[in-house]
Amino acid sequence: MALDRDVRTPLRRQLEIAIRDAIRTGRLRPGVRLPSSRDLARGLGVSRGVVVDAYDALGAQGFLVLRDRAVPLVAPSGGMPAVAREVEEPVVPSCIxxxxxxxPDVSLFGRRAWLRAFEQALRAAPDADLDYGDPRGALDARRVLADYLGRVRGVVASPAAITVVQGFSQAIDIGFRLLAASGARRVGFEDPSLDEQWETARRAGLQPVPIPVDMDGIRVDELRAIDPDAVVVTPAHQFPTGSVLAPARRRALLDWAADRGALVIEDDYDAEFRYDRTPVGTLQGLDPAHVLYVGTVSKTLAPSLRLGWTVVPPRLRDRFVEGKLYADGGSPTLDQLALAHLFTSGAYEQxxxxxxxxxxxxxxxxxxxxxxxxxxxxxxxxxxxxxxxxxxxxxxxxxxxxxxxxxxxxxxxxxxxxxxxxxxxxxxxxxxxxxxxxxxxxxxxxxxxxxxxxxx
Ligand SMILES: Cc1ncc(COP(=O)(O)O)c(C=O)c1O
Missing domain, CATH: 3.90.1150.10 (Aspartate Aminotransferase, domain 1)
Incomplete structure (x- = not known):
């Protein structure tokens, strides 16, 4: 906010006009706290009375809400009904x-457990953990994940094979871009499947192609006939039909991938929630060379954490890590370390x-x-x-x-x-x-x- 001492307009008037313009054009949004008159006067190099006068004038005009012993606020209406303001976020009709x-039910999120884990992580983290880190993620987190995934999901993974990602969404974004860059054209999706994922493929330059599903999971005979370069599957619990990939189909799917040199992307999105049957092992555990395995905390903890993990086949590993590096430089380290604490303390499974x-x-x-x-x-x-x-x-x-x-x-x-x-x-x-x-x-x-x- 520049005040011009060479013009005849008094400083208090210049200030009033400048603040009013900022409110009208939406730079100062409704509810924003302005500096105290003392701070603003010091910053502008004017006497406090100049600022007090300008604030008083704007208060009288309805642009500011003036409060005793508190800083002024921009009025909730932004001062005038005609103020050009961006349309606010669309109102989603409420449902009963x-x-x-x-x-998931995000109200179940164990806030206390997370706080405790985060605090422990932050206390224990050396300064180096606040620096840019390995794009695959914090080594401690990858170690803990490798142990957990091997023990609970039958995944074959060393910490070096794991890259921590921002959920399944980022895993496929990086994976699809990598496939497209190496000449892939088509990626198969179970039909039906989660619609948002098809667009991720399109944006990476791949054509999503439908592969039928029945109550035994994806139809591998159809997959063979359609023969895409890669396929995304939800073998443990097909989304949205809920079927489990039958044992013969699992073998047939991996045979196809091996014959074709194709990639199977395994979405293990809700593996932790099984009620009436023994857990189903992962495809990755049967064929780590052809399966890119992805897990997420979006169902078990909360989607907003944006935390997931991938186990990438050796031939794609370097390019996947490079994709992660250029996507965001690596997932937030402290969150990964908090997750590691949650796992090692047993709180995650609890x-x-x-x-x-x-x-x-x-x-x-x-x-x-x-x-x-x-x-x-x-x-x-x-x-x-x-x-x-x-x-x-x-x-x-x-x-x-x-x-x-x-x-x-x-x-x-x-x-x-x-x-x-x-x-x-x-x-x-x-x-x-x-x-x-x-x-x-x-x-x-x-x-x-x-x-x-x-x-x-
Ligand atoms: C089928 C399926 N896969 C994966 C995910 C998780 O995606 P993300 O980890 O990006 O939150 C979801 C969540 O809605 C899902 O329904």
Whole structure:
């Protein structure tokens, strides 16, 4: 804010105009705290009275809120209704019952455990850990991850093979770019699969191609016929059908990858949440040379941490690490060290056990409620994860059901939303239960049943 001492306009008036312009043009946003009159006067080299007068004038005009013994604030309306301000973030219509399938219940996040782990990490970290680090991530974190993944998921990994990433999203972004740069053109996705991931492929210059899925997981015969350069799979719990990749298919998938020299990207996104069956091992453990394994804390802890890990086949490792380096220089070290503390103290598994018990109860309540309110619908994919697939009665129009559900302020998505190709699926809804509190489940399902019947 420059004041001009060579013009005739008094300094207090110049200051008033300058602040008002800043408010009008949106540089000073509603609610922003201005400096105290003493600080601003010192900064501008003027007497305090100049600033007090300018603030008083702006207060009288409604641009500032003046408060006793506190700094002034820019008025909530920005001073005038006509102020040109950016349109604020779009208002998402609120829903009463949220069946979102892709997010956990973030209110379960163990804040205290994380704080404790973070504090321990910060106390123990040498100054060198505050510097730029290895783009693969902190060695301590990679060591702990290698131990955990081997013990719990049957992943074959040394710390050198691991790169810590910002979730599955970044893992595929780096992986796809690397594939495209080495001449790959097409990447296969299970059809149906998570729609956001297809765009990541397109942006990297790859064409996403649909590979059909049935209740035994991805159709490897079709994969062989379509023969993309790489394929993304969710073998432990297919998203969104909930199927598990059958043992014969697992072998066939890895045979295809070996014959073709193709890459299998294994999304182990909700491996920790299984309820009724023994854990399924990873593909990576069977063929580390052809599988790029990816895990994430987005379901177990919170998506906002943006923490995940990859185990990259040796032939791609250097290029993957280079991709990570140029993407962001490495994931935040202190968060990785906090995660390492969470693992070594046993708190991570404790948190997962606690969340698993909550989700299991919610799933059981959901199944009971669906059984009584929608007995004509079959529910599949119930053994693991945070969602189920609800098959609608034959002849149902799933888009009409979703529209009727939205009218009742339910948030729910149709299976068709996750269709990549032009195959037709039987009408179904993808029902997440993580975001419904226990007492909300029965009323939510009654509303859903009303939407199904209104749409039929
Ligand atoms: C199928 C699937 N994979 C992976 C993820 C996790 O992505 P990220 O680790 O980038 O949060 C999700 C979360 O919604 C998911 O639904």
């Amino acid at each position: 019952f949220d069946f979102t399938a892709t997010t 948190e997962v056990r606690r969340a698993r018990a909550v989700y299991r109860k919610r799933r059981d309540t959901l199944l009971d409620a669906l059984g009584s309110s929608l007995p004509e619908c079959r529910v599949v994919g119930i053994a693991a994860g945070l969602h189920v697939l609800l098959r609608l009665p034959p002849g149902s129009d799933e888009a009409a059901v979703v529209a009727a559900a939205e009218g009742r302020r339910l948030r729910v998505r149709a299976l068709g939303d996750f269709r990549l190709g032009d195959a037709s699926f039987d009408a179904a809804l993808v029902l997440g239960y993580a975001r419904l509190s226990q007492p909300a489940i029965a009323p939510a399902v009654r509303e859903l049943a009303a939407a199904v019947s209104a749409a039929s």
